[in-house]
Amino acid sequence: MTQTIGFIGLGNMGGGMAANLAAKGFAVRAFDLSADALARAVAAGCVAAGSAAEAAAGADAVVTMLPAGAHVASVYRESLFAGARAGALLIDCSTIDVATARQVAGEAADKGFAAVDAPVSGGIAAANAGTLTFMVGGSDAAFSRAQPILAAMGKAVIHAGDSGAGQAAKVANNMLLGASMVATAEAFLLAQKLGLDAQRFFDIASVSSGQCWSMTSYCPLPGVGPETPADRDYHGGFAAALMLKDLRLSQQAAADVGADTPMGARATELYEAFAAAGQGGLDFSAIIKALKQG
Numbered sequence: 001m002t003q004t005i006g007f008i009g010l011g012n013m014g015g016g017m018a019a020n021l022a023a024k025g026f027a028v029r030a031f032d033l034s035a036d037a038l039a040r041a042v043a044a045g046c047v048a049a050g051s052a053a054e055a056a057a058g059a060d061a062v063v064t065m066l067p068a069g070a071h072v073a074s075v076y077r078e079s080l081f082a083g084a085r086a087g088a089l090l091i092d093c094s095t096i097d098v099a100t101a102r103q104v105a106g107e108a109a110d111k112g113f114a115a116v117d118a119p120v121s122g123g124i125a126a127a128n129a130g131t132l133t134f135m136v137g138g139s140d141a142a143f144s145r146a147q148p149i150l151a152a153m154g155k156a157v158i159h160a161g162d163s164g165a166g167q168a169a170k171v172a173n174n175m176l177l178g179a180s181m182v183a184t185a186e187a188f189l190l191a192q193k194l195g196l197d198a199q200r201f202f203d204i205a206s207v208s209s210g211q212c213w214s215m216t217s218y219c220p221l222p223g224v225g226p227e228t229p230a231d232r233d234y235h236g237g238f239a240a241a242l243m244l245k246d247l248r249l250s251q252q253a254a255a256d257v258g259a260d261t262p263m264g265a266r267a268t269e270l271y272e273a274f275a276a277a278g279q280g281g282l283d284f285s286a287i288i289k290a291l292k293q294g
């Protein structure tokens, strides 16, 4: 039987994700505050709903892809808890703070819903192509229900643990990514100042112990390694402002549990300064430009 999915939040990421669900045969009832985003979802095969509650009404599962924790909490409390049918599965794919993820999942359980946090790795291109990676927090039973829905939008669906574990994996991963990008950028700049050719350094470090994804798959220098946003003047890719959002979430989570994350803290400061200088729209690898100047 065709499963009905309510989908709330049809922006850069949610638009492609909802389109993939519709293309894979789910009946998708979509809602966004933006009429343009809603119209694009309808053109991609979704049915427009007049509100979040209307999108959720009677649906087997409701997917949210919203900017931050406050949006998720308000949509859950003001629309889904009253509007969704008893026992429906609530899947939040937004990147939000671990504490809010656990809070709303607990409230959902109290009201008789199953809930998972399922943030994604992969940007807009992966959302459009249906090749996202989902890291999922929730019970075994909730994960089993979410898995086929998420698999229709991604290439990997991994059960991270209980509620909040998906967000924990996401912030820890992206803190590592932000810090490793800064470290990769400064290593290239040091090598160059020491008179080394950048491509030659790439050839050496990418098969040596300094190898990491930020270097081999996403090199911050144009013309070195595979094609990356650096080759497009740092346009497209993953915006520095979104990296800053994730780094801030990592620092909030670290403070909550008393974890010492000095490299994450320094990366957060550097991306804060970069965004304050008006560069937040550039790909996050453009941080090399700030280090070059400094």
Ligand code: NAD
Binding pocket: 008, 009, 010, 011, 012, 013, 014, 031, 032, 033, 034, 037, 052, 065, 066, 067, 068, 071, 075, 093, 094, 095, 096, 120, 121, 122, 123, 124, 237, 238, 239, 242, 245
């Ligand atoms: P976006 O701003 O493009 O989309 C968010 C959408 O939510 C907007 O269309 C907005 O109108 C809608 N919205 C906000 N409040 C709403 C409400 N109350 N009811 C209905 N709709 C509402 O953001 P995005 O880039 O699609 O990111 C969504 C989430 O995915 C964020 O949490 C982000 O951190 C995460 N994420 C983004 C990327 C990326 O590359 N863009 C990658 C991984 C994860």
